[in-house]
Amino acid sequence: MDPRRRIPRTDALLARPRVAAAAEALGAGVVKGLVRAVQDRARSGEIAPEAVEAELLTALDARRPASLTPVINATGVIVHTNLGRASLSEAARAAVAEASGYTDLEFDLATGKRGRRGTGVRAALLEACPEAEDALVVNNGAAALLLAVTALAGRAADTRFSAQTPRATPPYGSPAPRSHGSPSPRSEPSEVLLSRGEFVEIGAGFRLSDLMESAGARLREVGTTNRTHVDDYARALSPATGCVLKVHTSNFRVEGFTAEADLAELSALAHAHGVPLVVDLGSGLLEPEAVLPGEPDAATALAAGADLVIASGDKLLGGPQAGILLGRAEVVAALGRHPLARALRADKLALAALEATVTAGEAPVTRALRADPELLRERTLALARELAAAVPAAPQQSSIVVPHDGRVGGGGGTGVPLPGWALALPEAVAGPLRTGTPAVVGRMHEGRCLIDLRCVPESQDGELLRALIAALDATGSAGGLR
Template sequence: MDDPKRMRQIPKMDQLMAQETGRQLVRAYGYQETLQAARIAADQIRQDPGKDPGDIFKEIRAILKKQKRRHLTHVINGTGVILHTNLGRAPFGEETAEHVARLMTGYTNLELDLETGKRGSRLASFQQDLESLTGAEAVAVVNNNAAAVLLMLTVLAFERQVCVSRGELVEIGGKFRIPEVMEQSGGILVEVGTTNRTYLEDYTGAVTENTAAFLKVHTSNYQITGFTCTPSVKELAEEAHKRQLYLLVDLGSGDLGYIPGTDPKETVRSVLAQGADLVSFSGDKLLGGPQAGILAGKRELIHRIKKHPLMRALRIDKFTAAVLDETVRLYKESEKQKIPVLEMTSRSLEQMEQMADALLKSLEHEVGDHVQLQMIDTLGTTGGGSMPGKDLPGKGLSIRSSRYSVMEIEERLRHSEPPVIGKIEKDQVVLDMRTIFPGEMKELTQIIKKVLDI
């Protein structure tokens, strides 16, 4: 039963909003948002006898902060995972962001040929340069790589068979699987070989009059090692073309050959040179651009794809076109280090050691006995399924506290403004310098001080 005296301690909404704390919250979060949070807080206090009516502003502030965290916000990535899917994969450089912001706040010539005054293609601004970068006769771009694979199979293998190794029947994020994408395209999946060993004759032995293509798929997020066998792209291309079949390659990561430690035989240019008819890859992985699915290969096949009705349903918007145009320009003009993904993958141990040392020095003279900070060796990764099994040695800051558990430190960092996302290893919170922007260091220092009460 409600306590009438307790209920009277809950201020009316107009009184709450008129108080100085209420006005401060309105200035920070907006009137309607604060009023809605106040009503929710009042209801929670009425329903929970354990809540003190005197803490209503504390409850309102907590609700507003939680609501704010539901919106997209800038976060500091201390995980060491460069293409972190949960954090938006490839970040853009400041110059790219500023350039694109100018385009997005006005009109653009997205589909206008300024020479003729007639309608043009939304790919025209970057198409030729992207063809040059990949070595392709032609390219097409849709909204992500899954869409690129779907479109490729729909156009070239509808109601026809496609041979895929059992070791390459991958599942990508969100439980989307190659067999399901194949089914949606209207293609007929033919599994060949085994999980760990697939031979060339497994493909050729499965060919029938209804076979359209061989499909080779990048093994995203995992590796098969040990007793293995898989035919090369060149071998598959030769056998496919002998039988008037296509060789289609879902390369996934989109390596153009500028990332340290990648296999030169698995770049887009190399795969096409080995005989693949079409290659699909992501724009927001090793390319370092926006979310997009890029199809590169034979001009006649790209022409057929561009004419298909699905192309319009899956086409990119002006934002994607603008970012991709600027990203490709940076490659063309040898300004690749302005692409954060390329800068982070090539960041030296010395650079990361300097960053960690600067962070330590900015904190150590204020650290109390309850805090232990230390520079440590780290192992980062490119992430995004792009280079499975390949670690990136780096440097990081280890954080421990006798006042807070590692779980509490991680949570307090995650709930800071802006949120800092780290990782927990060996009973310590670690912030990996590989994925932290130099421009974030000053802000990060203040956040750590606040989180650890130093």
């Protein structure tokens, strides 16, 4: 008898309770594909027909609804772009789960009429940052900058923030009335004034200047790479100016003979000309952070006179991917009215997660940023002791626990070390750790794989230990610990 006749039928396999439950969670098409794949392995002789059902259940257990793989971030980099940036708080995760079904996103339950989108997150942001008169959320930081530049300086920009008729440039500090007339679209793009030292390129070759020019605005460079003064902006201001922009150089630092315009002075200059001042913070702090005294924040920028501040939700704020716009009511309202705002708006899951992040207190990003080095050392030593006890021939834990500076990442806190500790393991374990379950990503440095617990929740220490033991056993590296 042909052994292939013993291969279980597709309908019989699909009728098994665990397989039927998996079809509900993963989708019938996905499960049928896994059934066929296991049957094909049996037809080719790779596995016995009697092993088909067990292999199918193993494949179903390993299959997730999406291809993204959960990772333990043991790199010591808090806002790790390659690993999804911020890890959401429990409150934010619960908010996403609640918002995943039908919600009152744009519906007023009290009146039964259409409601305003994002009212909850707007209220939360304004409470967290009282210096702002209004707030708007779009889908990421680049989208926020694109919307701001398009609305204020694009080809069809609203001109209510600049004079309606040509004017001579008044001297720095002299008052000029702001225009509050009815908006009228420009037929030509206007200029965005930006210091030469703030032309930033971020990951994957993405340049903010290219983004802004795609909005139909003209960039007017002022100052030099290392020194830009308020007078440089004053000389560049003209009737063609749509806005003055300051961009935080979040992913690099210029040191030495440097200067940049004071925000309060720049605000006074811009307002004297009826031009809005836009500040792109990038990193996402709403208020000052003691661990990062040099990192700009929204409250301070608005108090200094910025009309609009742009921040990212998934960086130091510790929330989901989102672009946050905070500032004067009339400026934010103009952005909200622009047709592009519809294309860039955040979805219900991001709005729910962002609101919960802002209201629920300390997020995982903040806890990692403020982690006590001594507590990190104690956790690392405890992990090393357990590892030494579980792995034969491992040396004492003191020889594999080494000082290690963590980093903020995501363009925040550039050059600021975060003192901590790490397990120094053989380089060979890095691959098995990444491909194991759970996947663990450490930092490769000087021929070692460093495991930093700064971004690892304490509740995952046991899971991490099991992954480390498995990786060391798989590579035979127990005797190479150092």
